[in-house]
Amino acid sequence: xxxxxxxxxxxxxxxxxxxxxxxxxxxxxxxxxxxxxxxxxxxxxxxxxxxxxxxxxxxxxxxxxxxxxxxxxxxxxxxxxxxxxxxxxxxxxxxxxxxxxxxxxxxxxxxxxxxxxxxxxxxxxxxxxxxxxxxxxxxxxxxxxxxxxxxxxxxxxxxxxxxxxxxxxxxxxxxxxxxxxxxxxxxxxxxxxxxxxxxxxxxxxxxxxxxxxxxxxxxxxxxxxxxxxxxxxxxxxxxxxxxxxxxxxxxxxxxxxxxxxxxxxxxxxxxxxxxxxxxxxxxxxxxxxxxxxxxxxxxxxxxxxxxxxxxxxxxxxxxxxxxxxxxxxxxxxxxxxxxxxxxxxxxxxxxxxxxxxxxxxxxxxxxxxxxxxxxxxxxxxxxxxxxxxxxxxxxxxxxxxxxxxxxxxxxx
Amino acid sequence: xxxxxxxxxxxxxxxxxxxxxxxxxxxxxxxxxxxxxxxxxxxxxxxxxxxxxxxxxxxxxxxxxxxxxxxxxxxxxxxxxxxxxxxxxxxxxxxxxxxxxxxxxxxxxxxxxxxxxxxxxxxxxxxxxxxxxxxxxxxxxxxxxxxxxxxxxxxxxxxxxxxxxxxxxxxxxxxxxxxxxxxxxxxxxxxxxxxxxxxxxxxxxxxxxxxxxxxxxxxxxxxxxxxxxxxxxxxxxxxxxxxxxxxxxxxxxxxxxxxxxxxxxxxxxxxxxxxxxxxxxxxxxxxxxxxxxxxxxxxxxxxxxxxxxxxxxxxxxxxxxxxxxxxxxxxxxxxxxxxxxxxxxxxxxxxxxxxxxxxxxxxxxxxxxxxxxxxxxxxxxxxxxxxxxxxxxxxxxxxxxxxxxxxxxxxx
Numbered sequence: 132x133x134x135x136x137x138x139x140x141x142x143x144x145x146x147x148x149x150x151x152x153x154x155x156x157x158x159x160x161x162x163x164x165x166x167x168x169x170x171x172x173x174x175x176x177x178x179x180x181x182x183x184x185x186x187x188x189x190x191x192x193x194x195x196x197x198x199x200x201x202x203x204x205x206x207x208x209x210x211x212x213x214x215x216x217x218x219x220x221x222x223x224x225x226x227x228x229x230x231x232x233x234x235x236x237x238x239x240x241x242x243x244x245x246x247x248x249x250x251x252x253x254x255x256x257x258x259x260x261x262x263x264x265x266x267x268x269x270x271x272x273x274x275x276x277x278x279x280x281x282x283x284x285x286x287x288x289x290x291x292x293x294x295x296x297x298x299x300x301x302x303x304x305x306x307x308x309x310x311x312x313x314x315x316x317x318x319x320x321x322x323x324x325x326x327x328x329x330x331x332x333x334x335x336x337x338x339x340x341x342x343x344x345x346x347x348x349x350x351x352x353x354x355x356x357x358x359x360x361x362x363x364x365x366x367x368x369x370x371x372x373x374x375x376x377x378x379x380x381x382x383x384x385x386x387x388x389x390x391x392x393x394x395x396x397x398x399x400x401x402x403x404x405x406x407x408x409x410x411x412x413x414x415x416x417x418x419x420x421x422x423x424x425x426x427x428x429x430x431x432x433x434x435x436x437x438x439x440x441x442x443x444x445x446x447x448x449x450x451x452x453x454x455x456x457x458x459x460x461x462x463x464x465x466x467x468x469x470x471x472x473x474x475x476x477x478x479x480x481x482x483x484x485x486x487x488x489x490x491x492x493x494x495x496x497x498x499x500x501x502x503x504x505x506x507x508x509x510x511x512x513x514x515x516x517x518x519x520x521x522x523x524x525x526x527x528x529x530x531x532x533x534x535x536x537x538x539x540x541x542x543x
Numbered sequence: 544x545x546x547x548x549x550x551x552x553x554x555x556x557x558x559x560x561x562x563x564x565x566x567x568x569x570x571x572x573x574x575x576x577x578x579x580x581x582x583x584x585x586x587x588x589x590x591x592x593x594x595x596x597x598x599x600x601x602x603x604x605x606x607x608x609x610x611x612x613x614x615x616x617x618x619x620x621x622x623x624x625x626x627x628x629x630x631x632x633x634x635x636x637x638x639x640x641x642x643x644x645x646x647x648x649x650x651x652x653x654x655x656x657x658x659x660x661x662x663x664x665x666x667x668x669x670x671x672x673x674x675x676x677x678x679x680x681x682x683x684x685x686x687x688x689x690x691x692x693x694x695x696x697x698x699x700x701x702x703x704x705x706x707x708x709x710x711x712x713x714x715x716x717x718x719x720x721x722x723x724x725x726x727x728x729x730x731x732x733x734x735x736x737x738x739x740x741x742x743x744x745x746x747x748x749x750x751x752x753x754x755x756x757x758x759x760x761x762x763x764x765x766x767x768x769x770x771x772x773x774x775x776x777x778x779x780x781x782x783x784x785x786x787x788x789x790x791x792x793x794x795x796x797x798x799x800x801x802x803x804x805x806x807x808x809x810x811x812x813x814x815x816x817x818x819x820x821x822x823x824x825x826x827x828x829x830x831x832x833x834x835x836x837x838x839x840x841x842x843x844x845x846x847x848x849x850x851x852x853x854x855x856x857x858x859x860x861x862x863x864x865x866x867x868x869x870x871x872x873x874x875x876x877x878x879x880x881x882x883x884x885x886x887x888x889x890x891x892x893x894x895x896x897x898x899x900x901x902x903x904x905x906x907x908x909x910x911x912x913x914x915x916x917x918x919x920x921x922x923x924x925x926x927x928x929x930x931x932x933x934x935x936x937x938x939x940x941x942x943x944x945x946x947x948x949x950x951x952x953x954x955x
Binding site for chain 2: 161162165179180181182184186188215216217218219233234235236237272276277278285292293294295296297298299300301302303305321322323327328329330331332333334335336337338339340341342343344345346347349350357363391392436437438442466469471472510511512513514516517519543
């Protein structure tokens, strides 16, 4: 049971993790491309819009015909047609003419602007009064204004959001080259563990990490593969890890935090060909007993068995790594994490030389200010996570944070 | 083509939407319960932990036996056993005795604390030197400390996160009573529209809203049902809406922003039994021509056809409503939205009496400060959404926001 970890800094671990190659591309259906990263430049095959289109209900006209128009001194134009959305206009406007048009309708030739219906009055016999001057291009979406045919629609590396999916739809792109989503195998080790469905005997506990890790993987865009329990025994654990490596792009082992179990995990991982142990301990609390290995280019994580530690490691490093595999830029940047500014309710002490993540509960004061109350003295309890709204980071260089100091709460 | 909207404030629309009943409960598998809302109180069936357990590797002992121990004046205890995780202890510690224990191991009777292995030294012949005093309860998770049998595990209305899923796993809860996820039918109307897979003729455009709305529904936890295109014709549109109401919990129609099309939508919705038009226009920009109807208890939305307007309505109201149907508390509260503080790069003008959402692009200055640059003059373009990182809200009471003012950018 003796031994010490060789501890890396969080930054060192981030550098090691960033060196893993992102997953290869695949073709996804448009509907499945949201939240994913483009693996190729997308080029527009045609202009968008395809033709000049009205952006408002009203009259298409030549802007010059409205110059100087006012409420008291309107312009008068001859309406030569009313085009509904079904009927592309079949005429060219001459000076002094206008045509009724609806939002989205194609502009007739000769027209260069639309006046909104609110500023007009139909006088009968095709005469229309225009009470407002409009500039050329007013309320018109010009052909190619959004994208020109042959132009770059979206670059390699772009993260697709609903609006990017919309832009791809507009150009008729239905198969999208994106980075694959990682399949992440999850194995819980520990001879005290029983399945969630089992009734534990004295000394046994149900496997919590499999359920929690699967949720965290899914939230980061990965696909969890639950392989269940493995015993704390070299041969059996090795067989399970081999199976995981065959099925998945990344493996999450979680096991007891005891030094003996860590040693076993390291021995199992070292037993594979092309295995390199990259990390054996990180200056992170909770989460210190973290193992990361590279086995033939795949990352295998030995996460702490303690649920709270495993979750903090996943929040700080694991979810970012799953996004890294999907091709995200700067996934480890915590600025991307939803956060809330708050004032610390109490002093928090921290050991220098390690990054501390303190679970806090947010409470709003009558002034509207948010107070972050540290959840102390129950580090191993599940309650300390379910009672918390987020984490406050104490950098490795500090010995703590004083009460009333402003902090960013990383929400979860 | 004439007519005016009767416009409600955003707050009025929120009140109307909040009056819809959340969906009924269903039983979800544990793995599918993340992100959902509990429909019943969850009660613990047993203590958690089930027994006193060690939180560290070391020795279980009676704390009193270590009082006064120091580096130079250690306590000496007799080690009467070493318990691995597989073997529940079969003895009771007497004063002066200790037992080797690993993290997670069950404490032997008589022990009330664990001393970490780092502060001990095995001297041989079962003698152990303890160089640090420990308090009763040190490094021990007490039986029932997390939850007591019969106690409230999680209350009705709790939003389940990975850690709550873990807590449920720990108690062996595998079928979870949660509110249903809304099935949301999506119909695009507009005679100019063609399917994403089609090649548009002059005057036609591909249906963008179906793709975008489906992503937004999914991100809010709903299940989109894509019903495709419906013509701008009362009978056909009515048949499509009837089909949608039969299949779904909520219907999103999106159609041209033209007043004529709005009138058609209203006529279609009014033609159903037990239909009430709740909203015909909202003081929101973009997004003014919004229709909301209650048809026999189901919400039917007539969204603006313009993609940017439809997306803003979904971000400000629609996604929150989908969460409301799932039982979220305060889903319309924008404090829940991920945001970034930034300084406005330019003046933005806004019409008083309506809430304006201005698309902005974030740029980081050399000082580290974030600058929010409004994307102006391209309101109907898809680019104005894909170039943007978020929205800045201008309250209805203001005529604009000045440059250099601090703003919260609602990220999307």
